[in-house]
Amino acid sequence: MEKKLLETDVLIIGGGSAGMWAANRFKDLQPDKEVVIVDKGPKDWGGLMTMAGGDFDAVMPDENIADWMEDFVYYFDGLCDQPLMEEILKCSFDRMQDYQRNGCTFFKKDDGSLKSVPQRGLPHVKLYPAQLKGRGGEMMVRALVEQLQQKNVKRLGRILITDLLKQKERVVGAVGFDTLNGDFYVIKAQAVVAATGVGGWKTSYGKNTPTGEGVELVYKAGARLKDFEFSRVWNMPKYFGWEGQTTLMPLGGRFVNALGEPFMEKYSPILKANTDPHFTTIAMAMEIRAGRGPIYFDISQINPDDLVLLKPQNGWQLMNYEKLRDLGMDLFRDNTQWVPQMTISYGGMDAGIHGETNVPGLFAAGTARSTEPGVYAGGFALMTTSVTGYLAGEGVARFLEEQPQVEITLDEDEISSLQKEIYAPLGKDGLSPKAVLTEIQQIMFPYNVSIIKTETALQDALHRLKTLQLTKIPQMAAKDAHYLLKLREVRAVAFVSELYLRASLERKESRAGHYREDYPQRDDAYLGWLTIEQDAAQQMQFAWEPVPTAQYKYPITRYYSDNFTFIKKD
Amino acid sequence: MIASIDVKKCVGCGNCVNRCPLDVIRLNEQKKAYIAYPEDCMTCYICERYCPAGAIYVHPFREALPKIFTQEY
Numbered sequence: 001m002e003k004k005l006l007e008t009d010v011l012i013i014g015g016g017s018a019g020m021w022a023a024n025r026f027k028d029l030q031p032d033k034e035v036v037i038v039d040k041g042p043k044d045w046g047g048l049m050t051m052a053g054g055d056f057d058a059v060m061p062d063e064n065i066a067d068w069m070e071d072f073v074y075y076f077d078g079l080c081d082q083p084l085m086e087e088i089l090k091c092s093f094d095r096m097q098d099y100q101r102n103g104c105t106f107f108k109k110d111d112g113s114l115k116s117v118p119q120r121g122l123p124h125v126k127l128y129p130a131q132l133k134g135r136g137g138e139m140m141v142r143a144l145v146e147q148l149q150q151k152n153v154k155r156l157g158r159i160l161i162t163d164l165l166k167q168k169e170r171v172v173g174a175v176g177f178d179t180l181n182g183d184f185y186v187i188k189a190q191a192v193v194a195a196t197g198v199g200g201w202k203t204s205y206g207k208n209t210p211t212g213e214g215v216e217l218v219y220k221a222g223a224r225l226k227d228f229e230f231s232r233v234w235n236m237p238k239y240f241g242w243e244g245q246t247t248l249m250p251l252g253g254r255f256v257n258a259l260g261e262p263f264m265e266k267y268s269p270i271l272k273a274n275t276d277p278h279f280t281t282i283a284m285a286m287e288i289r290a291g292r293g294p295i296y297f298d299i300s301q302i303n304p305d306d307l308v309l310l311k312p313q314n315g316w317q318l319m320n321y322e323k324l325r326d327l328g329m330d331l332f333r334d335n336t337q338w339v340p341q342m343t344i345s346y347g348g349m350d351a352g353i354h355g356e357t358n359v360p361g362l363f364a365a366g367t368a369r370s371t372e373p374g375v376y377a378g379g380f381a382l383m384t385t386s387v388t389g390y391l392a393g394e395g396v397a398r399f400l401e402e403q404p405q406v407e408i409t410l411d412e413d414e415i416s417s418l419q420k421e422i423y424a425p426l427g428k429d430g431l432s433p434k435a436v437l438t439e440i441q442q443i444m445f446p447y448n449v450s451i452i453k454t455e456t457a458l459q460d461a462l463h464r465l466k467t468l469q470l471t472k473i474p475q476m477a478a479k480d481a482h483y484l485l486k487l488r489e490v491r492a493v494a495f496v497s498e499l500y501l502r503a504s505l506e507r508k509e510s511r512a513g514h515y516r517e518d519y520p521q522r523d524d525a526y527l528g529w530l531t532i533e534q535d536a537a538q539q540m541q542f543a544w545e546p547v548p549t550a551q552y553k554y555p556i557t558r559y560y561s562d563n564f565t566f567i568k569k570d
Numbered sequence: 571m572i573a574s575i576d577v578k579k580c581v582g583c584g585n586c587v588n589r590c591p592l593d594v595i596r597l598n599e600q601k602k603a604y605i606a607y608p609e610d611c612m613t614c615y616i617c618e619r620y621c622p623a624g625a626i627y628v629h630p631f632r633e634a635l636p637k638i639f640t641q642e643y
């Protein structure tokens with residue numbers, strides 16, 4: 001194993017949508033400066049976007065930003081960072097145009113206009129599906145990689161960054177290791193962008209790389225986090241993966257219980273099935289708990305003309321559909337069994353419009369920064385990650401213009417102790433990361449921890465998790481560099497699980513994607529973001545950052561969660 | 571989950587190895603791809619889609635996950 005030293009102006013951790021956009025924009029502004037993107041996955045794979053269908057939210061020039069803002073303030077139950085969201089919406093059409101200019105096409109109707117699909121029963125928010133449904137994200141990755149090549153951005157794959165380096169409070173680089181051959185990397189940089197995505201629980205297709213090492217490393221460097229009480233509780237087929245069900249809902253797709261009842265009508269008489277999947281999942285779990293499971297997906301109400309938009313035509317979606325059909329399972333013919341499932345965490349860095357965090361020299365981009373409180377409109381992520389990546393690129397460019405270049409002197413003792421810590425589990429006998437992951441999943445997945453939360457269940461889970469962190473995490477071992485990566489991932493999954501449990505206990509109300517059965521009403525005392533920071537004694541400090549309603553442009557008068565009967569109104 | 575790689579068909583191009591997001595596949599000394607870390611597969615089909623020789627089969631079922639409810643449903 002070798003030790004490798006790199007030096008660059010800007011280090012971008014994570015080559016997903018956000019990281020690539022940040023690099024791209026930075027290079028437009030400062031073409032002579034050097035940028036390196038480092039990713040734990042394959043070089044140029046593009047993160048989750050490589051699997052994305054390509055649905056994109058954008059406010060068209062003939063629409064009003066204010067209309068969309070009102071939708072989001074309502075949809076987020078007030079937890080909307082209004083200046084940030086306004087900026088995202090303002091830039092959304094420009095980023096969509098950038099994609100179109102670079103060869104990505106969106107689905108057009110017969111009259112040549114773009115096809116849009118309204119989202120979650122909201123009056124204005126809508127997505128634009130990619131032309132090649134199922135390969136839209138892949139095309140976007142290709143377009144961005146081409147740009148990065150032209151602009152001379154250096155890209156490295158299969159390297160996990162584990163720790164940030166600081167000099168007098170300013171972030172000046174990072175260390176990590178090559179997950180194939182184990183080489184140790186030390187990277188000096190004038191500024192760092194963390195575009196590392198979210199945390200999560202490795203629940204199969206598309207959810208196996210967002211595991212939270214980025215969350216752990218920025219937290220250790222002093223970054224303020226927020227929104228960890230929210231997790232993505234989604235619905236998925238019991239036996240296989242499926243993508244695209246959210247596009248089916250506004251067009252008549254729905255879930256039915258074992259009695260054949262379309263139960264969402266009962267839980268949400270106004271929105272019915274056409275709502276946010278987090279609320280559908282809560283209702284699903286309630287039906288199963290009441291003995292009315294299993295739950296099936298029913299497409300009998302969809303207009304056959306719309307099915308052309310919905311049938312998988314490309315990429316993963318088509319291959320998946322055909323493989324399942326060959327096994328006698330046709331989602332477009334049969335009712336298939338679906339289950340509620342916790343998948344990834346929301347939550348991320350608390351950052352300003354241009355990605356600036358509370359730590360000088362550290363910028364946040366994409367889903368690594370928090371933008372939504374546990375509800376999710378289709379097409380939202382490709383919009384927010386492109387825009388926040390772009391804005392972080394601008395933030396870093398300004399930072400480097402305004403701040404003096406620092407002479408970086410490495411603290412060799414610190415580096416060798418980080419190196420020792422990284423390789424300590426290597427070549428030893430011990431627990432396999434996968435076995436420990438399964439134990440974490442067993443703690444986290446029960447419905448009263450992940451979906452319909454209660455104090456007792458959360459406390460019990462936290463107690464079990466703390467025991468696991470003390471007894472099992474240190475006993476994990478890695479045969480080789482591959483397993484060393486998996487081990488770090490599982491450690492981060494445990495860390496993010498702790499953030500989720502503690503934050504869920506703190507928010508004693510139900511709001512947006514967070515549902516507490518023992519506090520089933522909204523409480524104005526919690527109209528704010530729950531932030532988390534490490535204090536000097538290395539303890540987790542929680543604090544409330546109230547929504548600054550007096551300064552905000554859009555009043556909070558309506559709440560999306562009021563549409564659901566399980567949210568109690570005093 | 572990735573089910574098989576047909577060594578007779580594999581031409582050793584390395585596409586699957588380089589593209590697998592989870593580093594499940596490696597090339598052996600004979601330049602044939604093999605499933606090195608099967609338990610890490612997430613059923614994304616990337617390897618199968620980019621194999622020029624049609625050597626890979628990924629089964630569409632995902633791995634089973636721990637339960638949400640204690641009772642069966």
Ligand SMILES: Cc1cc2nc3c(=O)[nH]c(=O)nc-3n(C[C@H](O)[C@H](O)[C@H](O)COP(=O)(O)OP(=O)(O)OC[C@H]3O[C@@H](n4cnc5c(N)ncnc54)[C@H](O)[C@@H]3O)c2cc1C
Pocket residue numbers: 013014015016017018019038039040041046047048049050051052053054055056057137159160161162195196197198205206207209210213214243365366367368378379380381382383385
């Ligand atoms: C199957 C699927 C379909 C989707 N479809 C759509 C859609 O149609 N429309 C839509 O809007 N959204 C969609 N999404 C969501 C969207 O693709 C993602 O939310 C978005 O691409 C996330 O971008 P990101 O850059 O923030 O994070 P990521 O894509 O997760 O990128 C983070 C990158 O950082 C790397 N990384 C993390 N930690 C480290 C570390 N410590 N060191 C080195 N590297 C690290 C990871 O390997 C990863 O490449 C879909 C997602 C999936 C999985």
Ligand code: SF4
Pocket residue numbers: 571572589590591592593594595610611612613614615616617618628
């Ligand atoms: S299906 Fe995806 S995760 Fe599994 S081996 Fe192939 S490329 Fe890797």
Ligand code: SF4
Pocket residue numbers: 575579580581582583584585586587602603617620621622623624625626
């Ligand atoms: S992509 Fe196919 S041919 Fe190429 S190495 Fe992999 S299995 Fe062999």
